[in-house]
Amino acid sequence: MTKTSRLPPVATLGPLIALLLAVIFFATQSGRFLSVQNFSLILQQVMVVGLIAIGQTLIILTAGIDLACGAVMALGGIVMTKLAVNSGMNAYLAIVCGLLVTMAFGLVNGLLVTRIKLPPFIVTLGTLNIAYAITQLYSGAQTITGLPPAMTFFGNTFRLGHAEVNYGAVLMLVLYLFMWWGLRETQPGRHVYAVGNNPEATRLTGIATDRVLLGVYVTAGLFYGIASLVSVARTGVGDPNAGQSENLDAITAVVLGGTSLFGGRGMIVGSLLGAVIVGVFRNGLTLMGVASVYQVLITGILVILAVTTDQLSRKGAR
Amino acid sequence: MKLKHTTVFAALLAGAGLAFAADAPVIGLITKTDTNPYFVTMKKGAEAQAAKLGAKLLTAAGRIDGDNAGQVTAIENMVAAGAKTILITPSDAKAIVPSIQKAQAQGVMFIALDSPTDPVSAANALFATNNYTAGELIGQYAKAAMAGKPVKIAMLDLFPGNPVGAQRHNGFMKGFGMAAADAKSNELSTNPAIVCSADSYGDQAKGQTGMENCLQKDPGINLVYTINEPAAAGAYQALKAAGKEKGVLIVSIDGGCKGVENVKAGVIAATSQQYPLKMAAMGVEAGVTYAKTGKKVQGYTDTGVTLITDKPLAGVSSRDTKYGSDMCWGNK
Numbered sequence: 001m002t003k004t005s006r007l008p009p010v011a012t013l014g015p016l017i018a019l020l021l022a023v024i025f026f027a028t029q030s031g032r033f034l035s036v037q038n039f040s041l042i043l044q045q046v047m048v049v050g051l052i053a054i055g056q057t058l059i060i061l062t063a064g065i066d067l068a069c070g071a072v073m074a075l076g077g078i079v080m081t082k083l084a085v086n087s088g089m090n091a092y093l094a095i096v097c098g099l100l101v102t103m104a105f106g107l108v109n110g111l112l113v114t115r116i117k118l119p120p121f122i123v124t125l126g127t128l129n130i131a132y133a134i135t136q137l138y139s140g141a142q143t144i145t146g147l148p149p150a151m152t153f154f155g156n157t158f159r160l161g162h163a164e165v166n167y168g169a170v171l172m173l174v175l176y177l178f179m180w181w182g183l184r185e186t187q188p189g190r191h192v193y194a195v196g197n198n199p200e201a202t203r204l205t206g207i208a209t210d211r212v213l214l215g216v217y218v219t220a221g222l223f224y225g226i227a228s229l230v231s232v233a234r235t236g237v238g239d240p241n242a243g244q245s246e247n248l249d250a251i252t253a254v255v256l257g258g259t260s261l262f263g264g265r266g267m268i269v270g271s272l273l274g275a276v277i278v279g280v281f282r283n284g285l286t287l288m289g290v291a292s293v294y295q296v297l298i299t300g301i302l303v304i305l306a307v308t309t310d311q312l313s314r315k316g317a318r
Numbered sequence: 319m320k321l322k323h324t325t326v327f328a329a330l331l332a333g334a335g336l337a338f339a340a341d342a343p344v345i346g347l348i349t350k351t352d353t354n355p356y357f358v359t360m361k362k363g364a365e366a367q368a369a370k371l372g373a374k375l376l377t378a379a380g381r382i383d384g385d386n387a388g389q390v391t392a393i394e395n396m397v398a399a400g401a402k403t404i405l406i407t408p409s410d411a412k413a414i415v416p417s418i419q420k421a422q423a424q425g426v427m428f429i430a431l432d433s434p435t436d437p438v439s440a441a442n443a444l445f446a447t448n449n450y451t452a453g454e455l456i457g458q459y460a461k462a463a464m465a466g467k468p469v470k471i472a473m474l475d476l477f478p479g480n481p482v483g484a485q486r487h488n489g490f491m492k493g494f495g496m497a498a499a500d501a502k503s504n505e506l507s508t509n510p511a512i513v514c515s516a517d518s519y520g521d522q523a524k525g526q527t528g529m530e531n532c533l534q535k536d537p538g539i540n541l542v543y544t545i546n547e548p549a550a551a552g553a554y555q556a557l558k559a560a561g562k563e564k565g566v567l568i569v570s571i572d573g574g575c576k577g578v579e580n581v582k583a584g585v586i587a588a589t590s591q592q593y594p595l596k597m598a599a600m601g602v603e604a605g606v607t608y609a610k611t612g613k614k615v616q617g618y619t620d621t622g623v624t625l626i627t628d629k630p631l632a633g634v635s636s637r638d639t640k641y642g643s644d645m646c647w648g649n650k
Contacts, residue, residue, distance in 0.1 A: 030535070038534050045527050141353040142649045143522075143548070143576060157559060164559065235523050236555055241353060242523065244382070286531035292517050293478055 014309050015257050015273040018302060022277060026284030033287055036163040043173075044157075044166035046279035048073075048234065051172050051227035052250040053257075053271040054179055055106075055220030060254050061183075062196045062216050063263025064113065064120035068105070068128035069224055070246030074239070075135045076102040076228030081144040081238025084151060091150035099225035105131060106221020110214040128247065135240050144238035155233035168230040172272075175226070179268045192216060197264030252278065255303055260310050277302065343609030344374045345602055346396035346404040348389050352379040355574060355648035356594055357407065360431065363595035364405065367602040373609070375602070376401060386410040390417045403427045403605030405598065411436035411481065427614050429604060431597045433482055434618075443604070443615040445597045447623050449485035449571075450492075450501035452590035455625045455634070456569035457493020459588045460541055462631040463567055467540070471511050472532040474518040474525050474544045474553055479504055483545055486571055490543050513539060518549035525552025533560050544570045547577030547589060554585045573626055575650045578642040581626055588627035588636065594647050596621050 027034040043050075052069045059066045080098030083089040089097070105127055112123045154168035183189035191212045194202040203209045227246075232238055256274030259266025281295040347364045349357035361377055368375035376399055378392035386409050394417075396404055404426055408414045411434060418428050418440055430441040438444060473490075476483030484504045491498035491507055498507040506515070513536040516528025525548065532539060533556060542557075544550035550570040557563045563585075570577060573591020580586045604615040625634065626642035643650065 032534055041530055041534055045530065048523075136353050140649070141358055142355060145576060145579075155555075155559075231523070234555075235526060235552065237522060237551070239522060241521070282527070283531050283534070286514065286516050286528065287535045289514070289535075291478060 014306060015270050015277065018256075018305075019273055019277050019280065022280050022284065026280065026287070030284065030287040033284055036161060038283065040160075040163045040165045040169065042276065042279040042283050043169040044234070045283065046253075046275040047166065047168045047172045048227050048231045049246055049249045049253055049278070050272055050275040051175065051223055051230055052246055053253040053275055054175060054268065055223035055227075056250040057254050057257075057259055057266065057268050057271045058179075058192060058216045058220050058223075059120065060251075060259050060261060061192050061263060061266055062213055063199075063261075064213075064216075065124065065251065065261070066109070066120065066217075066220060067124040067247055067251075068109070068131055069124075069220070069250050070243030070248075071128045071131035071135065072102050072105045072221065072243075073224045073227045073231060073246060074241070074243030075105070075131045075138075076225045077232045077242055078135050078139045078144065078238050078240055080151065080228060081147055081232055082139060084148055085144050085146055085238070091148040095151065095229055098228055099222060102225035102228060103218050103221040106218040106224070107214070109221075110217030113217065114210040114213050139238070139240040141240055143240065145236075147232065147236060147238070151229070152233045152236055154230045155236060168233055171226075171230065175223075176269060176272050183268055188212070188215065193264055195263075249275075249278070252299060252303060256299075256306050258306060258310065260314070261307070262310075262314070265310075265314075342372060342374045343403070343606050344376065344396075344399060344401045345605040345609075346376045346378070346392070346399075346401040347598065347601070348392045348396070348404060348406040349377070349379045350383050350385075350389075350407050350409045351381070352377075354383075355576075356432075356572070359647035360407070360594040360598045363598035364602050367599040371602065371606045373602060373606050380409050384409050386413040389414055393417050393421055397421050397424060397426055401426065402609050403429065403601075405429050405431050405601040405605070406441070407432045408435050415440040427605070427608050429601045429615065431601055432594065436481075438618070444618045445600050445621055446618070447592035447597075448501075448620050449482050450489035451620075452571045452592065452623045453486040453489020453491075454493035455590045455623065456543070456571060456588055457490040457495075459493075459625060459627065459631060459634045459636070460490075460543075460567060460569050461494045462634050463587060463629075464541060469511050469541050470513045470536055470539045471509075471541045471543060472529065472536075472539045472553075473506075473512055473515045474528050474532075474542065474549045475506060475515060476545045477517045477519050478506075486545060487543070490569075518545055518552065520546045520549055522548040522552040522555075525549030526555045527552075529553040529556035530559075533557070533562070537562075540566050542566060542568045544568060544586075546570060546572045547574055547580060547586065550577070550586050550589075551580060554580075573624070573642060573646055575643060575646040575648040578626060578639050578646045581642065582628060582639040584628075587629065588625055589642075591624045591626045591642055591645060593621050593623075593645065 076098040079101045080094050084091045084094035112118045157164040157166050195209050195212045253274035254271045257270025380388035428441040430444045432446050434444050435441045481504050487506050488498040496509045514532035518525035542553050547570050550568050567587045570586050570589045625636040627636045630636045
């Protein structure tokens with residue numbers, strides 16, 4: 001059994017350096033940028049993408065990709081809110097139903113990838129459309145309001161010194177820590193890396209690669225469901241048009257975080273940094289009074305840089 | 319809401335290229351999307367009017383706002399299905415023009431609903447809200463409400479370069495008594511009183527993010543202009559989280575049922591209501607007239623806008639939320 005691959009320093013440090021440079025730049029541009037309150041704000045603005053990115057990282061580590069993550073998250077949110085508000089279901093039960101729906105999508109993706117050997121890109125392109133359509137049909141394209149308090153808990157904040165800290169952001173950080181530990185220290189976690197590195201060799205060592213992949217897709221679905229709950233809590237509504245930019249935003253966060261699209265190499269914490277980098281640019285540019293479209297431009301440039309770094313370091317590793 | 323079987327059936331027929339019997343005029347309605355309650359309402363209005371006047375209605379939409387290719391496909395399919403009038407809310411005002419001209423050459427009349435083509439004359443007629451006026455109304459209301467107090471404004475706009483976004487933004491400034499570009503400009507005017515701007519894309523989550531960042535930039539903001547009511551709901555969420563929901567005035571535009579509810583609840587101080595049902599009904603009527611008499615409609619018809627608020631102010635004419643919810647669009 002191979003150990004978790006040690007990353008070349010540049011891939012690990014890349015996102016951290018980019019983040020530090022951005023922070024230093026905005027700190028010189030706006031007196032309101034460098035504060036605990038503002039950083040807490042940025043975390044709360046990236047928590048939905050950050051949670052989706054956990055699931056997306058797992059899939060990308062196995063050399064797959066999930067184009068449907070945002071659409072599945074939107075469906076989970078609509079299922080939860082509609083059951084609780086329109087069908088009068090107990091809020092906690094409704095949340096569980098939402099999580100079950102997003103995990104069911106993960107199961108379908110996983111079965112199609114492992115049993116019929118379809119490429120993840122195509123499978124999730126299909127489920128992207130299916131999830132989107134079900135969301136629209138089930139909600140009648142209507143936003144759902146009047147949510148029970150249990151569903152908006154993660155949108156609430158508590159005071160920490162001078163800052164308002166969001167429960168959802170804390171949940172995201174805790175889950176990142178947990179997954180970071182899980183991927184490094186547990187056997188299933190190491191199997192994820194192994195399958196991503198070399199599925200054939202892993203199979204020959206007697207590990208049930210299909211079961212690992214299936215587990216990865218279902219776990220990703222669970223994280224999309226948690227993201228549904230946090231997204232619903234943040235906006236206070238069930239929004240059928242949620243998640244459309246998150247599909248690609250989550251992949252962006254993973255790539256910026258230095259996880260290789262070729263599988264088997266990367267760090268879950270990198271994805272958090274990737275999501276935060278995008279949030280820092282959006283927040284900083286607004287504070288500077290610069291149009292947010294520049295954030296999109298900068299994000300694009302950073303993605304190319306990150307992938308280039310990954311490619312060069314792979315060459316160097318051979 | 320259940321799927322409209324008639325619509326699906328009509329679309330299937332259209333796809334098969336079958337023309338309907340000549341005695342029932344065929345009218346097409348192409349909206350930007352079929353997921354926005356505004357366009358869903360428009361579709362309902364058109365369906366009701368078509369049923370009343372004995373016309374066949376075909377409907378189609380782009381996949382997302384800005385999906386021009388989807389609208390081009392819809393025009394082709396509707397012309398094939400024998401539509402003589404097509405009502406369209408252009409997703410891309412410039413890009414749709416060649417497709418419109420091609421169909422017009424085959425005798426199809428085009429009426430732009432809700433927003434104009436570019437040039438406006440590319441469609442035979444335009445039935446729409448005057449977005450600049452809609453902005454002016456909430457600008458005048460905000461001016462009266464602030465009653466000469468020093469003002470710090472946050473603008474939650476749509477996205478750069480969009481004419482509707484610019485007209486509402488500049489109209490609001492004009493109504494507030496600030497110098498601003500006229501209705502022809504797609505540029506957002508600025509003023510020292512506007513301490514922060516953010517693009518909301520008309521989306522609640524993005525509106526909330528924009529407002530959070532604006533409050534971080536200047537906690538003293540006391541007036542918020544929002545492009546539409548979802549963005550306003552997002553702004554309110556951000557203000558509430560900061561404990562500032564009491565002292566800040568939010569004004570908005572649209573008059574959707576959820577928005578009017580928010581005016582009633584005190585979340586939004588005032589909103590400019592527009593009437594998509596009316597646009598669609600007038601469009602269908604014009605289509606039936608054209609089919610029966612060969613007479614085309616022309617020029618711009620303003621379908622009207624009303625300021626809805628429960629706190630009327632001297633010098634600004636408005637109606638209350640009861641009227642607003644009677645006339646609102648979307649699900650009540």
